[in-house]
Amino acid sequence: MIDYIRGNIAELNPAYVVLETGGIGYMINISLTTYDKLSRLAAGDSALLYIHEAIREDAHLLYGFADKREREAFLLLISVSGVGPNTARMILSSLNTDEFSQAIASEAVASLKAVKGVGAKTAQRIIVDLKDKIKPADNTLLNHTGVSAGQAFDEALAALVMLGFPQQASQKTLKSLFSSHPELTAEQAIKQALKMM
Numbered sequence: 001m002i003d004y005i006r007g008n009i010a011e012l013n014p015a016y017v018v019l020e021t022g023g024i025g026y027m028i029n030i031s032l033t034t035y036d037k038l039s040r041l042a043a044g045d046s047a048l049l050y051i052h053e054a055i056r057e058d059a060h061l062l063y064g065f066a067d068k069r070e071r072e073a074f075l076l077l078i079s080v081s082g083v084g085p086n087t088a089r090m091i092l093s094s095l096n097t098d099e100f101s102q103a104i105a106s107e108a109v110a111s112l113k114a115v116k117g118v119g120a121k122t123a124q125r126i127i128v129d130l131k132d133k134i135k136p137a138d139n140t141l142l143n144h145t146g147v148s149a150g151q152a153f154d155e156a157l158a159a160l161v162m163l164g165f166p167q168q169a170s171q172k173t174l175k176s177l178f179s180s181h182p183e184l185t186a187e188q189a190i191k192q193a194l195k196m197m
Contacts (some may be wrong), residue, residue: 005064006048012038014159017064019047030062031074032093032159032187037066039186054085063089066099069097073134078143080129082112082122090163091115103127104134114195153178155186157192165197175197 005028007021012037018025028049030038036046048065052069063085065071068092070092077088094115096104105126112123153174160170173193175186185191 002051002053002062004048005062007045008039009047010043012043013162014155014190015049015162017049019049019064024067026062028062029089030064031070031089032190033070034064035068035159036185036187043192052085067097073097073100076130076133077126080122080126082125083165086163087115087117087122090117090194094191101134105129107131111167116194116197152184152186152189156189159186159190160193160197166194169197 005019005021005026007019007026009017010020010025012020012035014030014032016027016029017035017038018027020026028051030049032050041047049066050068052063052065052071052074054061054063063074065074072087074092076083077083077091078085083091091112092100095111099111102108107127109120109123109127112118112126113120118126156174157167157170161167161176170193174189175187175195177192177196181192
């Protein structure tokens with residue numbers, strides 16, 4: 001089992017990062033929360049991600065997290081019947097670890113239901129299964145780096161397409177968001193778009 005990978009950032013976008021270590025580039029799926037933290041680093045900088053390996057017959061996938069709390073939340077989510085790694089990653093892209101903990105503690109079904117691919121039954125099952133396993137923490141605000149609206153739009157669009165959404169629908173949603181809120185970061189835009197699509 002891989003616990004963590006430390007390497008230099010060879011490629012970074014909102015859906016995955018490539019960390020190069022020992023001459024090998026590891027493609028690691030990430031949430032938007034982890035992307036936000038990594039985006040503060042420059043290409044070639046060293047980064048450490050805590051890893052979850054998903055080994056299937058047809059693929060060997062790596063999921064990376066900027067901190068152990070996010071990985072723990074991910075592992076708890078995928079332990080819930082009907083919640084796979086991509087749904088868990090989508091939830092942790094829409095809600096950071098503190099927001100997720102608060103949603104479970106306060107039984108906020110609507111917060112979980114707002115995530116693409118999570119219906120009312122799944123949201124209720126997540127809350128029932130995890131209520132005793134998660135303690136709420138104080139919410140912490142992330143500092144966003146200033147990025148131009150055009151770059152934020154492109155990054156958000158690339159992420160939505162990589163997450164499996166049609167390009168045309170993604171563009172339409174993002175154009176609507178950026179026309180009314182040009183100050184949005186890529187992460188904020190993706191979170192809003194996930195609730196709208």
